[in-house]
Amino acid sequence: MTLGEKIRYLREVEGSLRGLGRSITQREMLKAIKAETGKPISQSYLSQIESGKRRHMTQSTRTLLAKFFKVHPGFLVDDPPGYSRELQSELRTADATIDSWLYAGAEHFQGDSELASAIRTIAEVLDSRGALLLLGEILRTPGLAERLNEVLRPRIGSGHPPPANN
16 A cells, blocks of 8 residues: 555545544645644645655654554555565465465366365365475375375275275
8 A cells, every 4th residue: 555545545534533424635634633733734745645746755744644643653654565464474375376276276187086176175274285295295205105095095805994985
């Protein structure tokens, strides 16, 4: 969100807080700032900030607006590129990408319902990245995949009873 967008948003909130049912106009805001703080801001200066023609403001204006809107002065700057207000780790973002990839893979293998189901199962796990890493470790451990396959999916005629169908 840019500085201009933030100020427009704060004017909207301020209008609501003051019972206007609409955004407070620039003129109304500037009049209220002068009345409440005794310090003026010019409308042309504010207009330039909101339109993005002026990308930065003076520290004194930032402090004045922060006091008026009751926000931290650090809020009144452009957000950095890629910034998200969501609390989301890089791993969770990677997990969402992996999930999308897995669901697409499941669609690709619709003809093999058992494989498509297995792929969807991995995608539906809360930590699909971790599930794939675990699978990688199982496959790297000599004999472990074969042993797990024997235990979890016994074959008819192998001396093991078939799995119960519940």
